[in-house]
Amino acid sequence: MSEAEGAGTGEGGTQRLPVVERGTEPGAAPSPEQREPDLPDASGTGRAGRFWSARRLPAGFVALLLLLLAGAFLYDVVAVRAGRSALGWRRDLARQLAERTVDDTWVLVGAGVAAALGLWLLALALTPGLRRVLPMRRTHPDVRAGLHRDAAATVLRDRAMEVSGVQSARVRMRRRRARVRARSHFRELDDVRADLDGVLDDAVRGLGLARPPAVSLRVKRPGRKG
Numbered sequence: 001m002s003e004a005e006g007a008g009t010g011e012g013g014t015q016r017l018p019v020v021e022r023g024t025e026p027g028a029a030p031s032p033e034q035r036e037p038d039l040p041d042a043s044g045t046g047r048a049g050r051f052w053s054a055r056r057l058p059a060g061f062v063a064l065l066l067l068l069l070a071g072a073f074l075y076d077v078v079a080v081r082a083g084r085s086a087l088g089w090r091r092d093l094a095r096q097l098a099e100r101t102v103d104d105t106w107v108l109v110g111a112g113v114a115a116a117l118g119l120w121l122l123a124l125a126l127t128p129g130l131r132r133v134l135p136m137r138r139t140h141p142d143v144r145a146g147l148h149r150d151a152a153a154t155v156l157r158d159r160a161m162e163v164s165g166v167q168s169a170r171v172r173m174r175r176r177r178a179r180v181r182a183r184s185h186f187r188e189l190d191d192v193r194a195d196l197d198g199v200l201d202d203a204v205r206g207l208g209l210a211r212p213p214a215v216s217l218r219v220k221r222p223g224r225k226g
Contacts, residue, residue, distance in 0.1 A: 051146055053129025062121065134175065135210045145208075149173040152207055156180060159203040165192045167222055178204070178213045183222045193219045 133146040153173040160169040165187035172179040
């Protein structure tokens with residue numbers, strides 16, 4: 001049975017007026033077609049893994065570099081096949097590779113740069129990335145959701161500011177831990193800390209994260225001005 005809101009005759013308020021669906025008598029049980037579908041279990045279905053970054057910038061950079069190198073070598077090879085002499089840079093490169101030994105300084109530097117670049121590309125390929133997006137619990141196997149760290153930190157900060165005695169609050173959100181620093185200008189610090197513990201625990205559970213972070217809380221008095 002659906003409901004609609006309408007203007008009431010009271011003092012500037014609104015009241016909900018029941019709307020009876022066609023074919024349903026008042027007080028009768030709804031038919032199976034009219035019943036609301038069962039909601040999935042809030043405990044989650046399926047594993048909520050981290051989100052993987054597309055790595056567009058590194059992939060585009062590597063693709064462009066390989067394209068330029070392959071194009072330059074291909075142009076020179078075609079020119080040689082057409083009866084022209086090889087380009088100067090390729091003759092110099094061939095001579096340098098033939099004359100320099102393996103333990104040469106520039107050879108070692110070039111090998112180190114190539115190895116570092118390869119390790120960087122492997123790290124990008126094997127790590128998920130998107131560290132600022134926290135995966136949420138999966139309530140449906142075909143739906144994935146994530147919450148940005150800044151949004152989660154804002155929620156915790158707003159909830160902390162609702163506690164009586166809190167003058168200011170600062171939250172730093174990480175994957176495993178949320179660091180909350182609050183200042184209380186009245187009330188006992190132990191009482192404020194106890195209230196903040198309860199409020200922040202409820203707020204963390206309300207975020208719906210797959211791995212709720214641990215809360216590190218510190219409460220102190222504001223510093224004196226001057």
